[in-house]
Amino acid sequence: MMKQRLLAAAVSALSLAPIYAKAQELIQPIKPPAQINIGMVDLGKKLYFDPRLSKSGFISCNSCHNLSMGGSDNLPTSIGDHWHQGPINAPTVLNSSLNVAQFWDGRAADLKAQAGGPIANPGEMGFTHTLAVGVLQSIPAYVREFKQVFGTDTINIDGVTTAIAEFEKTLVTPNSRFDQWLLGKKDAINAQELAGYTLFKESGCIACHNGPAVGGASFQKMGVVEAYKSASKAEGRSAVTGKDADRFNFKVPTLRNVELTYPYFHDGAANTLPEAVETMGRIQLGKKFNADENAKIVAFLKTLTGDQPSFTLPILPPDSDKTPRPTPFSQ
Numbered sequence: 001m002m003k004q005r006l007l008a009a010a011v012s013a014l015s016l017a018p019i020y021a022k023a024q025e026l027i028q029p030i031k032p033p034a035q036i037n038i039g040m041v042d043l044g045k046k047l048y049f050d051p052r053l054s055k056s057g058f059i060s061c062n063s064c065h066n067l068s069m070g071g072s073d074n075l076p077t078s079i080g081d082h083w084h085q086g087p088i089n090a091p092t093v094l095n096s097s098l099n100v101a102q103f104w105d106g107r108a109a110d111l112k113a114q115a116g117g118p119i120a121n122p123g124e125m126g127f128t129h130t131l132a133v134g135v136l137q138s139i140p141a142y143v144r145e146f147k148q149v150f151g152t153d154t155i156n157i158d159g160v161t162t163a164i165a166e167f168e169k170t171l172v173t174p175n176s177r178f179d180q181w182l183l184g185k186k187d188a189i190n191a192q193e194l195a196g197y198t199l200f201k202e203s204g205c206i207a208c209h210n211g212p213a214v215g216g217a218s219f220q221k222m223g224v225v226e227a228y229k230s231a232s233k234a235e236g237r238s239a240v241t242g243k244d245a246d247r248f249n250f251k252v253p254t255l256r257n258v259e260l261t262y263p264y265f266h267d268g269a270a271n272t273l274p275e276a277v278e279t280m281g282r283i284q285l286g287k288k289f290n291a292d293e294n295a296k297i298v299a300f301l302k303t304l305t306g307d308q309p310s311f312t313l314p315i316l317p318p319d320s321d322k323t324p325r326p327t328p329f330s331q
């Protein structure tokens with residue numbers, strides 16, 4: 001009787017094994033955006049590339065989140081208006097719609113709430129919302145396009161940020177080799193990359209870097225086992241919650257396309273993936289990876305590079321004679 005029951009359990013476990021294995025993966029494939037408004041995406045794309053949203057007339061969203069470079073600027077910290085040295089590393093905009101909140105400390109709830117920030121940030125685009133909207137309102141082709149999308153002749157910042165956020169929703173990167181593997185194409189990744197994934201799971205990286213974005217879903221301490229030494233003044237989540245317990249809690253970054261988004265960490269202090277993996281193992285998990293293990297994890301991370309957004313470069317409508325001209329060199 002006992003034996004029979006054991007046997008039955010073993011059999012059912014066996015037949016469930018493939019399903020169970022699938023369910024066990026804590027990383028899910030990136031899906032194409034569900035529902036998008038094409039007209040709004042087109043407008044948002046123009047605005048994303050338009051440097052006239054900055055005081056200097058020179059800095060666009062794409063200056064710091066370059067879509068030809070993994071949606072980042074590949075600098076430790078960004079360069080803003082008047083060559084201002086930014087305080088923190090620019091995260092990628094790729095797959096940012098999957099984040100639980102925006103910014104390293106999560107101070108913006110979503111992409112729309114985020115998009116107004118840089119325009120008016122003196123250290124980034126250095127403009128004001130009123131002046132940026134004034135520039136757009138002086139450009140007849142923009143007025144027409146806003147009217148088509150939002151049904152009104154009056155452009156406002158809400159429309160600007162709504163359109164940019166809609167465009168950003170399209171910046172997802174499906175079809176990475178790892179996703180192909182998740183979806184059943186077993187030869188999409190090689191033995192070394194698979195060994196790296198196994199290490200990534202077994203070492204505990206996956207406790208924080210999981211879900212479709214392989215991160216972006218929670219705030220975690222930078223320096224769980226060992227304090228992280230940084231020249232940066234950023235203290236992370238506590239800036240939002242005011243709680244001492246949240247000091248040095250940062251949004252777990254996505255590891256999608258991570259081979260393109262160097263340098264790493266909020267202070268941009270790690271130049272390479274082997275360095276970032278070494279630091280993570282040591283300060284988050286108390287693990288010292290040997291060279292072979294490190295290389296395996298890095299190989300796995302590189303399988304997370306997906307199809308990059310691909311579209312026709314938007315052609316921006318020209319100024320009218322009434323458009324206020326930029327003043328890049330005035331304070």
Ligand code: HEC
Nearest residue numbers: 060061064078079080088089090091096102103104118124
């Ligand atoms: C001067 C460089 C610069 C410009 C210009 C800029 N950003 Fe950023 N962006 C950053 C930096 C730096 C951060 C991180 C700031 C932080 O977390 O405190 C950031 C964060 C973000 C995030 C959050 C991503 C995440 O994972 O949390 C999004 C989305 C984003 N920017 C979109 C935009 C859009 C849209 C524009 C144009 C309206 C723009 N950025 C203009 C530098 C820039």
Ligand code: HEC
Nearest residue numbers: 204205208220222250251252253264265266276280281284
């Ligand atoms: C306790 C949660 C946690 C664990 C465990 C963890 N990470 Fe992280 N990871 C983070 C956080 C938080 C950051 C961002 C920290 C910062 O810059 O302040 C990060 C950043 C990174 C980055 C840099 C990404 C970027 O764009 O800057 C890489 C690469 C990375 N982790 C890989 C790993 C690997 C590999 C492991 C396992 C060895 C691991 N992590 C374990 C929370 C974790």
